[in-house]
Amino acid sequence: MVVPRASAVVLGAADAEPIAIHANHIHMVKFGSKSDTGYKTVSSHLQLMAVNAGDVIGLRWVMEGRVNAACSNNPIESFNVQFSVLEVPEVQHFIGRDEELDRIHEELGNNGSRKMVVVHGLGGMGKTQLALAYAKRHR
Incomplete structure (x- = not known):
């Protein structure tokens, strides 16, 4: 194992599962064809992430706004x-x-x-x- 198991998980994704790709860093996302097992694995996970990306990013922006407002001691209008x-x-x-x-x-x-x-x-x-x-x- 070249990379620790924790490195195989997207940062900040609490429910993420590690993806095993049997290749080094240079070749881990270079595939011979769409029928390659590694391509199918990475592609399916990227498609799942893309489906939820808008909602996930929107929630992160909302949370970041609340954290910034709390750190600056400005009142948060939507919080009561x-x-x-x-x-x-x-x-x-x-x-x-x-x-x-x-x-x-x-x-x-x-x-x-x-x-x-x-x-x-x-x-x-x-x-x-x-x-x-x-x-x-x-x-």
């Missing part, structure tokens, strides 16, 4: 996080906790950096309701 708390049971009368809500808001700040606040305590103390109230207040 849906705010939904439908699955979280909410108490009817959430009272107080303004001091805790203000402290959480102060700790998280709004300077663009990533921050985290940990709310801890025994079960039933209202941690979920506090987080829910904060999320609704500040989205």
Whole structure:
């Protein structure tokens, strides 16, 4: 084996399979005729790749655009996080906790950096309701 098995796979193709071509680098894509086994193998794989090329390249451009926007800290217009708390049971009368809500808001700040606040305590103390109230207040 002249080339490692991994070299026989198209880069970036997670589901690609290696293609065995029994030739050196100079002759691996030079065939005597269309009936040559190597020609048939390479040709069929190239045809499959060509069929999917438009979609694959389009998806890569979209992903590259999102990565570039994320790296430049510019907002991505097509990206949003849906705010939904439908699955979280909410108490009817959430009272107080303004001091805790203000402290959480102060700790998280709004300077663009990533921050985290940990709310801890025994079960039933209202941690979920506090987080829910904060999320609704500040989205």
